[in-house]
Amino acid sequence: MSKKTIYGIYDDEEILLKGVKFIRDKNIIIKDCITPFPVHGLDVAMGLKRTRxxxxxxxxxxxxxxxxxxxxxxxxxxxxxxxxxxxxxxxxxxxxxxxxxxxxxxxxxxxxxxxxxxxxxxGKILPGVVPYVPHERVSDDRFVMEIQTTEEESAHVSKMLTDSGAVELRTR
Amino acid sequence: MQESKLRETLVLGDKSYHDITEDICRPIEGKPNKYWWIAFAISFCMFLWWAVCLSYTIGTGLGVWGLNRTVGWAWDITNFVWWIGIGHAGTLISAVLLLFRQKWRMAINRSAEAMTIFAVLCAATYIIAHMGRPWLAYWALPLPNQFGSLWVNFNSALVWDVFAISTYFSVSLAFWYTGLIPDFAVIRDRAKTRGRKIAYTILSFGWIGTAKNWQRFEEMALVLAGISTPLVLSVHTIVSFDFATSLVPGWHTTIFPPYFVAGAIFSGFAMVQTLLLITRKVLTLENYITVYHVDMMNRIILITGSIVGVAYITEFFMAWYSGVKYEQYAFLNRMAGPYWWAYWSMMTCNVITPQLFWFKKLRESLVATFIISIFVNIGMWFERFVIIVTSLHRDYLPSSWTMFSPTWVEVGLFVGSIGLFFTCFLLFARFFPVIALSELKTILKTSGSQSKKGTTDHE
Structure with missing residues (x-):
């Protein structure tokens, strides 16, 4: 079973928010969401704990x-x-x-x-850190949902991401 | 998500998220225009002159200044308080307006905070320089020393100042820089050249906008705003204690802390206006820093200017009411003594000119705002000069009464510090995003011009 990361790219934060709920309802675990600005309600939708x-x-x-x-x-x-x-x-x-x-x-x-x-x-935000940027416009106007899955399930996950409104998919 | 259309539009020109990114990154990615080069050349020359004057002061000693035995503080502390006061607007905009959820802060907070950093930097140079032997500046810190365990005097307002200014500077710097991190990442992700990519990767600390990072980021901004608010008030309060805890007539008054804080905000906003009216024009940011923003800042200038005016009159009344003849003389001397011109310049610039902002037409006029902001900057410089020099030059002993006149070195240090300030600000405008673009994107859908149209359509 080889691991695979799929990035669903959205072009609006409201679609991403709906997408997060949609994906979680399908019992798919969202690894992370990357957005160009703080999207209000995203942490709650993803089920993140409050920061201390x-x-x-x-x-x-x-x-x-x-x-x-x-x-x-x-x-x-x-x-x-x-x-x-x-x-x-x-x-x-x-x-x-x-x-x-x-x-x-x-x-x-x-x-x-x-x-x-x-x-x-x-957050491991330190000088010298080179992050992996899944999409060149992720700090501009694209909203990314990251899902870690396996080779076998990738087709299903990809379909779900497209259904939830992702305009583009990338894998790694 | 949408808010009432009655609320002002904060982003004009039907911008999309991508447009915001483009508009704010353009000055950094393009070549600076000739106005930038002219401004930079002038500022840099002034800065070099400042360096010459400072080196001469340090190399020769404080004798090169016009100070004498009666007037031991003059332009040095005047400039120090002036610069520190200017710095206060940045923290006020980013912290106090954040706590009050004022969305209009977002277009101006970044440059105002930058202004804070550079103004406090200028202020600090006077503190170091006026010590006379700046290589011994560390004596002001609570360090054990070789003369026995003699520590600094924690009862002294000057030691409080050391703590207040250094805390203020470092916390403002941290607040400003953490806000810049996501915006540096924007430039990094767009970088076309290798050099820019490397530089902004380092500057952005490898930021990536994950949900957890943003959650922590927002929490941190809120907490920093919460603790910066009392901090900014404490700083100018403590600066005023430098005077108020002494026994000099004209200084020894309890009104000083609130009066200094109001004056600081007043002068700071005036400087923000001066800077931003130029910046928005040169960097074509008219859609982001709108007439509404200018109007809001003018209202704050009007309020704080009125507080300052009331404080001047209260001070005068209290001097008479106290029945202390030394205090009474100090105030009469300010108004009608040899420094009457400084006092009346202060009164005209600080009390009369801001009252013009009661007229909506003038509040919304960019030319009027620019002129009045310059008046306020001048007036607030004179305020500090009046407080410091007129209180000192005629002390308890008439045989030591004297006048103060600055030497070319002091004039050079003052004019040069403006050069230092503008050199830093121009470099900031060239290499750093002048508007907090990631933050600004959060209000686009509620306060952008497109959303306002949307509200009308739905009705």
Missing amino acids: LAIASFCYGTMGATLGITMMWYMMIKDWPMDFGGKPNWSLLHNLPAFIPITFECTVLCAAHLMVITFLLK
Whole structure:
């Protein structure tokens, strides 16, 4: 049984959305869809789970806030307390108001950058990566549905793709 | 999918997805026209002059500037605050308007964000330069040092600024670049020449628009917008703390944070107008950056300009009402002292000219918008000059009262920084997609001119 990947090429996102439902109803597993822009409802139609990127960002932000406060506490209260204009730095509680701006900046710094890094690593979006582009206009105005199947079943899958509205088929 | 035809059409000219791709990739794939070359030549010369002035400053020392013992901050910090303020519009457009689901942001967010990056870059050069010994700039960071474990003072607004500006710059850069990745992939997939293919493959980080990638992409954009919104407000708040936490009359006021933030948005939108009115013409993007977009931005200029006007008057009132004679003198001196011309330039440009935008005709006139935007840019520069120099030049000790006049080096650094900014922007317009085309395609079916016709047909 040799494996085969079939790409159904659509020319409209609404036809692709209907196609995704049609194909899934026929119990064919869709490997992926490649679109030139985010198509709303596509992830739901494909049955993708919600991304946890926002939760990750919240955790990174909390970590950033903790790091920021700990850093300032260590430097200004623990390691080398100083008397600035009669406002001594001897307790975290008394100094907290002055620490708020930097705590906030540290929160944002960590939440934003670590989230972006997570996004890049999870999607393997990195400089030097050369992707396989199934259709030269997939980033322009073509919508691609990718189905992994076997040599035997390819005829059936191809027919289903054409029935669902694909204007062109490509195999790999 | 379709929305009410009462809502403005955001993409004119019956475009298809492919037309959008073509229109936005054309300037990158073609040869630049002669206007681009003329603009680039002028900007690059100014940039070189900036490099000369900066090298002279660093090589010789701050004595080459016109600063004296009384006026220790002048054009350097004026330019710094001016540039930082200009940067704020980019984040406001891409983050705040995203949270408010304003679709008209999509045609302008990319170039406005680019403007943010370049403006903050210009601003940062003043901070580094005004330190006098820029090779010791790392002293502002919380690093252990060889003089014993003496750390930076986290109670100081200047240290807050180090954190705020660097966070703002790096987060804006990340926001801008992640948005660019799918659009670089568009150019990569269309590339005809080998060099362009390689360059845009690297720039696009191997992006492919799978459903999962887009899902994460949208979530990330939303979260970045959510955290950039308080960030952009915090940055100019902290910049205003540089003044407000001091005891100088004219600086020591609690109105500074909101007043600075409004002023920043005001000046930023003016700069966006100045830039985009030229860009849409030179790159023939009239179908994407429409009169409606210009009108919307003019409304924001009108609102923030009015907030700034109210702040000026409030400041004046509070100076009288406080009963502090030093504060009262500082404000009278601004209005009628030797720097009266700076104060009244500021008042005219910032308070009176934006009020013209109450007239719909002027809001929708490109010529009027361009002229008023230049006025606002000038006015906001004078605002910072007035706040900084007029508050300092007559301090508590009348024997040290003095005037400030800039040297050719300071003038060169200011004019040259405009060259630096435009050099960067022109390169951006040449090699990067100036409109977020992948994002723009998502609104074509709801807000394009064809869909609006469709709505009429169905009725």
